[in-house]
Amino acid sequence: MAEEEVKVFRTWSSPFALRVIWALKLKGVEFDTVYEDLSNKSPLLLKYNPVHKKVPVLLHNGKPICESLVILEYVDETWPQVPLLPQDPHERAMARFWAKFGDDKVLPSIVYGILFKQGKEQEEEIPKAMENLQFLEEELKGKKFFGGEEIGLVDLALGWLAYELGIFEEVMGLKLIDQQKFPQLAQWIQEFSNVPIIQENWPPRDKLIAKFAACREAALAKAGL
Amino acid sequence: MAEEEVKVFRTWSSPFALRVIWALKLKGVEFDTVYEDLSNKSPLLLKYNPVHKKVPVLLHNGKPICESLVILEYVDETWPQVPLLPQDPHERAMARFWAKFGDDKVLPSIVYGILFKQGKEQEEEIPKAMENLQFLEEELKGKKFFGGEEIGLVDLALGWLAYELGIFEEVMGLKLIDQQKFPQLAQWIQEFSNVPIIQENWPPRDKLIAKFAACREAALAKAGL
Numbered sequence: 001m002a003e004e005e006v007k008v009f010r011t012w013s014s015p016f017a018l019r020v021i022w023a024l025k026l027k028g029v030e031f032d033t034v035y036e037d038l039s040n041k042s043p044l045l046l047k048y049n050p051v052h053k054k055v056p057v058l059l060h061n062g063k064p065i066c067e068s069l070v071i072l073e074y075v076d077e078t079w080p081q082v083p084l085l086p087q088d089p090h091e092r093a094m095a096r097f098w099a100k101f102g103d104d105k106v107l108p109s110i111v112y113g114i115l116f117k118q119g120k121e122q123e124e125e126i127p128k129a130m131e132n133l134q135f136l137e138e139e140l141k142g143k144k145f146f147g148g149e150e151i152g153l154v155d156l157a158l159g160w161l162a163y164e165l166g167i168f169e170e171v172m173g174l175k176l177i178d179q180q181k182f183p184q185l186a187q188w189i190q191e192f193s194n195v196p197i198i199q200e201n202w203p204p205r206d207k208l209i210a211k212f213a214a215c216r217e218a219a220l221a222k223a224g225l
Numbered sequence: 226m227a228e229e230e231v232k233v234f235r236t237w238s239s240p241f242a243l244r245v246i247w248a249l250k251l252k253g254v255e256f257d258t259v260y261e262d263l264s265n266k267s268p269l270l271l272k273y274n275p276v277h278k279k280v281p282v283l284l285h286n287g288k289p290i291c292e293s294l295v296i297l298e299y300v301d302e303t304w305p306q307v308p309l310l311p312q313d314p315h316e317r318a319m320a321r322f323w324a325k326f327g328d329d330k331v332l333p334s335i336v337y338g339i340l341f342k343q344g345k346e347q348e349e350e351i352p353k354a355m356e357n358l359q360f361l362e363e364e365l366k367g368k369k370f371f372g373g374e375e376i377g378l379v380d381l382a383l384g385w386l387a388y389e390l391g392i393f394e395e396v397m398g399l400k401l402i403d404q405q406k407f408p409q410l411a412q413w414i415q416e417f418s419n420v421p422i423i424q425e426n427w428p429p430r431d432k433l434i435a436k437f438a439a440c441r442e443a444a445l446a447k448a449g450l
């Protein structure tokens with residue numbers, strides 16, 4: 001194992017890359033990190049991810065794997081210690097379902113529906129995002145993490161919510177999740193953020209605030225809002 | 226096994242539901258079928274898929290599974306005969322990658338980019354769709370199926386392409402895949418369509434043509450094209 005090559009191509013801010021970093025650290029897998037500048041992508045990134053040209057890429061003994069949820073499954077199959085997916089096929093399916101729901105519905109409804117909008121256009125989108133969060137709230141009932149007593153694949157996939165949602169809220173001056181509306185989610189944000197490996201790897205908050213404020217401004221300008 | 230309840234909620238036309246039908250038939254799993262009318266969804270569909278309210282849903286011994294790619298993984302784990310995913314973790318990751326690419330990129334670039342557009346708007350989108358198809362073309366090099374010598378998860382996920390693309394082409398009067406531009410894909414369409422279980426389960430071609438012609442007309446009218 002000492003001879004293994006494990007390398008993660010990431011950026012300082014990508015929440016998708018962070019999933020992979022967290023997974024490898026939770027499993028105690030040693031790896032090297034390559035920081036990419038997406039405005040000037042390295043030849044290696046373009047070689048390893050010619051389809052999407054994005055981070056994260058996991059390079060394992062010369063073989064690249066792309067797409068963060070695909071990488072998480074690969075990591076879980078390759079290093080089975082500290083499992084991310086449950087053993088039971090139905091529970092595995094439910095984990096895959098919620099991870100996909102997070103990426104396909106929750107994330108776009110919050111980022112494109114709310115963060116990148118304002119005024120009437122934003123108000124119209126809020127109910128959809130709230131409905132999505134309500135599904136997560138219900139999924140968490142009776143559980144500490146989406147994975148149960150321990151962090152699992154869904155927790156890593158939704159991890160951005162635990163940190164970036166607060167940043168979005170600050171950038172917009174608008175509160176989306178609170179103790180009253182979403183007690184389970186609010187509790188989960190606390191529990192998840194308290195896990196040392198999660199906490200230690202968040203990107204700097206000030207830098208993220210500046211980044212998302214700029215992204216929001218650009219998106220609003222583009223949409224003429 | 227005789228006591229097992231296996232039920233698929235589908236529509237007559239959904240290519241996503243068809244993946245599940247094919248997978249179960251390839252594996253020789255017996256199942257019941259519930260045909261849904263999406264303009265008047267059944268209480269059971271809404272109960273089993275409260276998040277997306279869509280087909281397919283697989284019901285197995287009382288437990289629902291939603292999202293066709295998630296269902297395919299569940300089917301593969303539950304009935305391991307005639308495997309859909311390879312054994313090797315890297316090959317499994319690549320299969321998941323291409324299945325996701327099909328849904329996230331190939332399908333929207335063809336349906337929303339080309340079928341639901343015309344004129345200048347359509348012309349602008351064609352290069353993106355062609356680039357996506359070129360990635361599939363390269364992935365097929367030296368292989369009969371995406372899964373190698375046998376049909377696998379990626380073949381089922383991209384199965385719509387083998388049948389509906391020809392229907393889209395007929396509806397639009399525009400040829401996208403031919404022997405010269407995409408020899409591997411053209412060959413794959415033949416090979417895949419020749420598999421009895423695939424062929425026997427296609428929806429009626431005339432009905433699909435009428436359906437997509439109507440969808441296209443509605444989409445063009447909505448976009449003012």
